[in-house]
Amino acid sequence: MSRKLTVVFLAMLVLVGAMSLKTVVVTHGDGSVIMANGGGPVPPTPWKNGGGPVPPTPWKNGGGPVPPTPWK
Amino acid sequence: MPGPFEYILWFLCTPFEVAALVCAFKRKALRRYFFLNLYVAASLVASLGRFQILHHYGLNSSAYVYFYYYSDALLTICLYFALTSLYSYVFHELKAERYVSLVAFSLLVGTAIFSYSVVQQSSGKFATHFVVELSQNLYFVGLVLTYLLWASILKMRETRTRVIQLVLSLGVYFSLFAATYALRNLYPPMSSLLQALPPLIACFLPMAWAYAFWHLPEEARLVPARLAVVPR
Numbered sequence: 400m401s402r403k404l405t406v407v408f409l410a411m412l413v414l415v416g417a418m419s420l421k422t423v424v425v426t427h428g429d430g431s432v433i434m435a436n437g438g439g440p441v442p443p444t445p446w447k448n449g450g451g452p453v454p455p456t457p458w459k460n461g462g463g464p465v466p467p468t469p470w471k
Numbered sequence: 472m473p474g475p476f477e478y479i480l481w482f483l484c485t486p487f488e489v490a491a492l493v494c495a496f497k498r499k500a501l502r503r504y505f506f507l508n509l510y511v512a513a514s515l516v517a518s519l520g521r522f523q524i525l526h527h528y529g530l531n532s533s534a535y536v537y538f539y540y541y542s543d544a545l546l547t548i549c550l551y552f553a554l555t556s557l558y559s560y561v562f563h564e565l566k567a568e569r570y571v572s573l574v575a576f577s578l579l580v581g582t583a584i585f586s587y588s589v590v591q592q593s594s595g596k597f598a599t600h601f602v603v604e605l606s607q608n609l610y611f612v613g614l615v616l617t618y619l620l621w622a623s624i625l626k627m628r629e630t631r632t633r634v635i636q637l638v639l640s641l642g643v644y645f646s647l648f649a650a651t652y653a654l655r656n657l658y659p660p661m662s663s664l665l666q667a668l669p670p671l672i673a674c675f676l677p678m679a680w681a682y683a684f685w686h687l688p689e690e691a692r693l694v695p696a697r698l699a700v701v702p703r
């Protein structure tokens with residue numbers, strides 16, 4: 400049981416590390432998540448206040464141009 | 472709509488993905504590295520699907536938007552499983568596959584719960600927010616896991632050249648994307664230049680994997696001293 404708990408603890412530790420790294424990487428951005436935007440003024444993303452241009456995603460899988468966010 | 476240059480950059484990647492799959496098939500590594508090949512195949516299918524939908528419906532259409540983001544999330548999950556399978560290969564001799572699976576599952580569930588907690592107050596399109604958030608969080612989890620796997624390889628003095636090549640290329644791939652994104656935020660005037668980089672970086676992974684499958688036989692071994700000497 401304690402071994403399994405250790406494994407889960409390790410997993411959570413990795414998660415904390417990953418989220419910290421994410422914070423460091425996006426910290427100088429406008430904080431908005433990630434998406435390229437189409438025409439027209441870009442509204443703030445629903446989970447973040449503040450303006451500024453929305454950067455494209457850094458973690459593109461596969462090809463293709465990045466579309467605008469779907470929750471305009 | 473993207474211009475010819477964007478299309479060229481986009482489809483530069485496709486031959487490398489096909490090459491990676493063909494090399495894996497020819498060298499009988501298709502089943503052995505199943506999740507890696509699954510990721511490459513899924514990436515190829517996603518690229519073709521995106522092109523088809525973009526061509527029919529346009530860049531701003533809902534069809535393209537949803538297909539793009541949902542396929543991106545699926546690809547990130549595939550890449551996560553590919554990384555987990557590399558952990559299984561590295562820890563195979565320690566008979567720790569069960570623990571690797573448990574950690575991978577816990578991490579996936581933990582990331583999903585964390586992503587849910589981030590987006591739960593969003594007003595609309597909750598599922599899409601969740602998918603995008605999960606995708607990006609899983610990306611960073613993958614980045615950290617790859618560095619940990621690098622460290623494990625050094626510590627355990629792993630000698631299988633092909634496994635080392637596959638892991639190193641994955642680490643470089645993750646790091647380049649993160650670095651490009653961070654640089655673009657730090658130096659906004661350079662963003663137009665840096666914007667051309669991600670499609671080129673995307674080509675790197677299938678190219679490196681194709682090289683690993685074709686040029687490095689499964690039996691090839693590195694002398695540990697050439698890799699690094701880390702005191703046990």
